[in-house]
Amino acid sequence: MGLVIAFIKFRLHREGRATLTLAAGGLLLVNLLLPRQLRLFGLALSLLIFSFFAQFFRNPPRTTPDCTACVIAPADGTIVAIERVYEGEYFKDERLKVSIYMSALNVHVNRVPISGKVIYTRYHPGKYLVAFHPKASELNERNTVIIEGEDGQLILIRQIAGVLARRIVSYLHEGDLVQTGEELGFIKFGSRCDLFLPLASIVSVNLNQKVIGGETILAESHN
Numbered sequence: 001m002g003l004v005i006a007f008i009k010f011r012l013h014r015e016g017r018a019t020l021t022l023a024a025g026g027l028l029l030v031n032l033l034l035p036r037q038l039r040l041f042g043l044a045l046s047l048l049i050f051s052f053f054a055q056f057f058r059n060p061p062r063t064t065p066d067c068t069a070c071v072i073a074p075a076d077g078t079i080v081a082i083e084r085v086y087e088g089e090y091f092k093d094e095r096l097k098v099s100i101y102m103s104a105l106n107v108h109v110n111r112v113p114i115s116g117k118v119i120y121t122r123y124h125p126g127k128y129l130v131a132f133h134p135k136a137s138e139l140n141e142r143n144t145v146i147i148e149g150e151d152g153q154l155i156l157i158r159q160i161a162g163v164l165a166r167r168i169v170s171y172l173h174e175g176d177l178v179q180t181g182e183e184l185g186f187i188k189f190g191s192r193c194d195l196f197l198p199l200a201s202i203v204s205v206n207l208n209q210k211v212i213g214g215e216t217i218l219a220e221s222h223n
Contacts (some may be wrong), residue, residue, distance in 0.1 A: 012057050015169060015186045023053050056188065059109055062214035064181030068150065071201070072180050073216040074113045074157050075193040077102040079209045087196045089144060090120060090156060095196040098203065098218055100211060102191050110184040110193060111214040112147065114155050118176040120146035123168070143168045143185065147178060156196035159187055181214040 012020070027046040034042045064072060081099035102108060122144045141161040148154055159168045170185040172178065187193075201219045205211060211218065 011059050011061075012054065015057060015188065019188075020050070020054060020057065023050055056104070056108060058107060060107060062111070062181060062212070064111075064214050065217060067217065068115070069220050070180075070217045071113045071155060071195065071197060071219045072111070073100065073205075073211040073213050073218050074110050074184060074195065075100045075102050075108075075187075075211075075213045076106040077193070077211060077213075079205050079207055079211060080192075081194075082203055082205070082207060084199065085196075087156065089122070090146060091154075091196070094199060095156070096199055096201050096203070096219075098195045098197065098205070100193045100195075102187065102193065107213060108187050108191075109213060110157075110159060110186060112172075112178045112180055112182045112184045113157060113195060113218070114147055114149045114153070115178065115180045116147045116149040118145060118172045118174055118178060119148050119154075120144070121170065121172060121174055123170070141168060143170045145170060145172050145184065153198060156194075157184065158194040158196070159185055160192040160194060161187065 027050060031039055031042045031046055077100040079098065080101040081097060083097055084094055085097045087093065087095045087097075124142050124144070143159045145157045145159075146154055147157070159170065161168055167188045168185065168191075169187070171183055172185070178184075195218065197219055203219045204217050205219075
């Protein structure tokens with residue numbers, strides 16, 4: 001029973017299909033080319049390597065709190081910043097930024113933090129500084145999404161690539177109606193996710209706290 005539960009929790013995300021198929025094919029070819037006396041060792045090593053890549057694409061089920069006034073964490077990871085900053089891409093004014101650092105061991109699925117309507121999306125090519133660098137939000141490859149909540153509040157979510165991440169995927173388009181906890185996108189091989197909230201927001205998390213995407217309440221947001 002324990003193995004069954006572990007398998008269910010370790011279901012793979014569709015973003016991993018091509019990568020894992022390529023990895024499996026490459027590892028199989030390498031093993032076929034190995035001398036017979038090394039094949040057992042090669043098989044064991046290949047399973048470890050494949051498992052390492054597979055964990056990047058796990059997609060465990062999440063239970064999202066029923067809280068219309070709450071902003072839910074869009075990603076798994078660690079809170080690395082809670083600060084008042086100037087947001088220059090869309091709002092052109094000060095906002096409360098909450099940053100989540102996604103390590104290589106975290107789930108990389110990004111989720112919608114509030115229910116509402118997508119009013120803005122924009123992809124920006126850029127650098128690949130380490131994701132926890134202070135300037136990563138402005139200089140790295142990134143994708144910005146703004147959702148207008150059912151009460152009119154505007155929340156900006158920014159997916160940010162890091163040193164290893166070389167592909168940001170966003171599933172949302174302007175005009176989409178979304179629900180809290182739905183899949184927003186995916187960042188391959190870890191990175192960072194920033195939220196820009198109204199200044200009156202009441203933050204519910206602390207620096208260095210671990211959060212779970214789609215489940216942890218980050219803040220109550222008010223205009």
